[in-house]
Amino acid sequence: MTPDLRRRRALGQILLFAAGLLVLTVISAGSVYLVNKARDDNAWVLHAIEVQNQVNALLLQIRRAESSARGYLLTSGQQFLSDHETSVAAIMPAVDKLAATTRHNPVQAESVKLLRAALEKRLAQFAQEISLIKQDDRAGATALVREAAAGDPTGIIRAVATGMISAEEQLFAQRTANADRSQTLAASMTGIGSGLVVVLACIAVWLVRRSTRARDKAEALLRDANVHLEATVDERTADLREANDEIQRFAYIVSHDLRAPLVNIMGFTSELEELGKDIFRRIASLTRNSAAAPVAASADGAGLVLDDPDRQLSQDFSEALSFIKSSIGKMDRLITAILNLTREGRREFEPIMIDMREQIEAIVTTIAHQAAEANAQIRIDPLPDITSDRLAIEQIFSNLIDNAIKYLKPGVPGQITVRGRSKLGYAIFEVTDNGRGIDPKDHQRIFDLFRRAGTQDKPGQGIGLAHVRALVRRLGGTMSVQSELNAGSTFTITLPIKWNASNRNRES
């Protein structure tokens, strides 16, 4: 999975989560709002019924007052009078209550005002009726009752009350519809919201399952790759080791077999030299014998002198032989070097804890004489300690310091510094000098066997750095060089701080 895809997927999951949260919030808020609204609507529905009830109750009281007044007119019974008084007393409080209940509805409040005015007039009529009856003016009272029944206030009361009731009926219908709508809305909102949440949850589950599957697959792949990689690494390591062994064997055999003919060449060259001496001695004595008296008959022929052309021949002969012999000597040194290298390559390492500062100081002590001769100062900075093979470390650093002293600029006091630091389990050592430096084009070449760089004014076989690099590699490290011509050199060696078992020790 690419990082980009992974980031996009993570973003998608966050968005999904946010959407779910938003939906839940909206649903909750909407539900609360709608439920409140439905409750309000229901309250208003009840309110309409309440108003109707109160109007009806008021009308009932008026009827009772009227009928009890009529009863009193007919019978003059005290019973009717007290009934009438109770009813009349109840009317105004009922109107007050109605006014309180409908005060927020301007239309109904206006109606209540009309009703109140009509009722006041009607109540005055009642009072007049009752007082006429009490004065025994029955005819007057009857006329009044008749007038009142057909009069204005009664009509207004009936009309206004009926209007109020029908208005409330309309309100009731309207509010019932509102309440129904609110409830339906709340229900559908909850339903849709729940559905959305379920859908989001399903998507989330699907996403999680998909990523789990992808992860499992990736893990399996990784595991396979790891196993495969280990196998490959083992295989390659074995191949490399085999190839290395083969090269070592090859070098060993070749150098060995080269030595045998070299012994012959050297041997017979020496024999030839002896032979040449014998021959020229004989030539000398023969020349002498033929030329003059047998003066020097001595066997050793020490006093024999050759003629000029013969001396020339003898010198050429010796010169040829000396060239052959010096070449053989050089070849022998090279072969010996290869042999030593292969032998070094086959040595088992013995890892021990090395106090690097002590080690480098010991090396510096052994070459103090050369350093003094070359007018060189060697400074050792604090160095990290490592676990490694002491002999190998000694060879590596003595070679490098030796080279630093050997290739200083003539006439310039040498400054050689050994520095060290540790990084990520590796110790990094630097051997820096202010010597003649190495041309960058020769940086690879100086690590090759028998190859050297720069002015060839110092003795050497071109083995040191090849040997050092081989050792560093076998110790599990790397080495490199930074240098410019006439600007000094820095050799950097990186070695593992801890010895690990897989360092290239032979598994024999």
Place this chain on the structure above:
Amino acid sequence: MSKPVTIIMIEDDEGHARLIERNIRRAGVNNEIVPFNNGTDAVRYLFGADGSGLAQRGRALLILLDLNLPDMTGIEILRRIKENKCLKRSPVVVLTTTDDSQEIQRCYELGCNVYIVKPVNYESFANAIRQLGLFFSVIQVPRT
């Protein structure tokens, strides 16, 4: 060295053989030298056709052995000599170019009496062989 001692020289390089012989002679050793330039012939001579070594019974032998032979290793010949009832008392001088410490150890473990590395430098070589010749002239060699 008493007269009847025979020097068996097993050396595949004829030049080396010639140089060795010459320098042994220069040390004043006049014993018979029987040269072989391969392992097979040498083994046949030493152990006889039946491989028992009885053919050499009663002779005094000194064996000069090179380790690098074309047909077999000198170590194999050394092992067979030192395992043979008749030949095991004969001194064996390993004279070879190999200066590998393991090889040297192995030869002495198998019973070689002297191990000499051939120096490339001829002066050292001649010197070594001459000293070996002097050594031959003073040691006693048992009969097989």
